[in-house]
Amino acid sequence: MSRRYAYYPGCSGQGTSREYDSSTRAMCQELGFELIDIPDWNCCGSTPAHAVDHLLSASLVARNLAIAEDMDVEGIVTPCPSCLKNLKTSQHRMLRPEFHQEVQRVLGRAVRADLPIKSVLQVLVEDRGIGWIAQQATAPLTGLKVVPYYGCIMNRPPDVMRFDDPENPMALDNLLTAIGAEVLPFALKTDCCGASLGTTRRDVVARLSGRVLDAAAAAGADAIVTACPLCQMNLDMRQAQINKANGSSHRLPVFYYSQLIMLATGQQGERVGLDKLCVSPFSLLESLGPQAGEVRS
């Protein structure tokens, strides 16, 4: 049975992580999730808003929540952990009645702020189950050695996010194992990549993301798998910069998990968006043989 969710794409899905957005939509369609865009959604305020003003940040979020409340859906989903954290934190803050009132005043309308808010990853794992997903993997990614990289905010703070283990999350590990990939133990799975410091302090990103790349390579991984647009950008788009700064020579493709699920369920093409990755994955995928789908673009 198909399940209906209000979909909050997030700004990066419109730009730097289009392939995450398109592969997520395609994946959900294949796996029986109906995603309905929140009409006229607005930016959640990202990092800057909540860094300066909680009321501003919550009001930006609440507008989206209010629109979604008029839709006939089970809850709100978003692929982006950063959006997720803003949506959930604002909802959490609105548990305080005075703050809730204040937000409604700014908004000029009522908002219940009680719809469940989850990541796409969470509904996939919770609504469908790992076993079921394994059955859908008609083109399992046998031979692909990966490390899952969750980033630092997907499960934190645990009291707000309420999904998976904040120190040793396993959702991606289990999912990737289910679609046939070989998942290697990865101690840095919840480390910080440097996040938005990529624009202001490249040296920090070179150090932090550099470590993630080093550790992935040391673990023997062919590729890194993420669920976060910012992590993906730092590790993939900046990989050459990082190599230069650190004197390393990594060439590790950095996939979104949604792309790999598409491949494993036998889908390819534009919606998967493999050609959007900066570090090309094609020779790696070819080396796996035909099961992983004829992935030539």
Place this chain on the structure above:
Amino acid sequence: MNIGVFVCHCGSNIAGTVDTVAVAKAALAYPEVVFATDTMYACSEPGQAGIIEAVQKYELDGVVVASCTPRMHEATFRRTVERAGLNRYMFEMANIREHVSWIGKDKDANTNKAAELVHIAVEKLRRNTELTAGEFTINKRVMVIGGGVAGIQAALDCADGGLEVVLVEREPSIGGKMSKLDKTFPTVDCSSCILGPRMVDIAQNPNITLYTLSEVESVDGFVGNFDVKVRRKAAYVDWTLCTGCGECAAKCPSKKTPDRFNEFIGKTTAINIPFPQAIPKKASINAAACLMLTKGKCGACVKACPAGAIQFKQEDEIVTEQVGAVIVATGYDLFDFTQYGEYGGGRYPDVITSMQYERLLSASGPTEGHIKRPSDGKEPKDIVFIQCVGSRDKSIGRPYCSGFCCMYTAKQTILTKDHLPESQSYVFYMDIRSPGKGYDEFIRRAMEEYGARYIRGRVSAIQPKNGRYLIKGVNTLMGDQVEIEADLVVLAVGAEAAKGAPQLAEKLRISYDTYGFYMEGHPKLKPVETNTAGIYLAGSCQGPKDIPSSVAQGGAAASKVLGLFSKDKLASDPQVSSVSLQRCIGCAKCQSVCPFGAIEMTQFRGMTKASVIATVCQGCGNCTSACPQGAIQLSHFTDNQILAEVHALCPY
């Protein structure tokens, strides 16, 4: 009846929010009150003298003191009226401190309530009768539960005082945690050298009966006369025959048995003697690992044992011991750190507990005292110690300080330097707590003479890196992040209540706190007593404690028992139930509700009647509320007395 009322100020504790003069004045209007006054400290020497003087001057027959809780001073004032020549039960107490002045701020309302409580007490006192305590003989044997250093001390002191002692320990050997330690702070003397002789004394003392591999099954009776059933678990070895030669263990093929004594570092055999100094030095079989007991084939130990002691058919045995007092010394257990994901949640072999590290340091441990990493057996060079693991952390329900980890961590850094002079120790700490004698000096020695580097801050992650570990943390003094690469990480796991502590408390009818540690009678004045007469505490079962404090408590508990047993008879409490034969219809309802088994059904002129065994009755009063006839009445708390109290409060 002439009644005198004394309203205490308790300094400003009561007088601050209760008009004591007005309460005394109001009391004069209550029936049969011939004298009433306020008094500064009723319990003080002049306060008590004032009561005695008034009893004599006004020919009082009964006294009401309005002051603190009876738990504080009922016994004091009963002695006072006795000295004044009255029966000690011709006394009532009105609690106007805990029940009034400490909980209400409105002085008028408080004064009113205090006066009403005095009224209640007067009405009850008018119906009091003189009661006299009987006497019963006591059994001067004592049971000590738990054979750690606290229990050992208590048992030896009791035995030296001439008492017969039964020591019950659930492990195969006594010794507790101390027997696992290498050296001890703050003197760094060898743990087994100081504990070992005491353990031998236990085995050799003719006054001590030792049951190891045993647990308390049930406890009946009361102070002076407890009946304790002890389950002696099957060792599958006849200990009367076993000589402790160890031939069996040498031949046992089940060599991969988890080694409890060595904190699961290394393996042992299914049949074993846990450590060389074990007392008793007897072999026992771990049934889960034994090939004979699990698969029905093997029996190598039977062939090896020169004494023919192996008995696969041995079963648990229940023995009953009669004792007059019990000392509980069941110690503590260690916090399971795997719930901390940031320390690897138990996934990394070289992230170990402090107790595992003690076993690595110990010459009789699995590595014969060589510090080796569990993963590859290599000597570590850089070692990180993390303190407060499972202590002082509200988020995991452990807000308390375990007290001894700061000290043992410093000790372990000192021993590390002694073993591996080239090594470097780092200690992540929150605060250093070292208030004992010579303790802070000891910490300074670890830092200054042994070069341990102390970093004030918490660790956020431990990550494997190229065969070593990267420890990420914060240095809160420098306001900076720190990263240290190390070969071994030792977690100073905190103390928690011993496994099964609440269940044992319920058998003994003693109370325990939220964390399972046993409650002392009074946090300051009764540190080794409990609120159950005849049951005492020693050591870390009451809260984490180091060895000196545990030993001190073992001795203190023993002296309490010797004090109790210095009398041949104890006064029985006359506040017990009794049955009116005319009224009793023999329905036995009382018998079914009595939690102490104090009621028997007897035959009286062909009719069934209830009868109370006065020495067993604890005066709880359950039976009096269950009896449909009002036939069973509790002295000092009869239905008439309680109704009179209610009427005093609600006259209409």
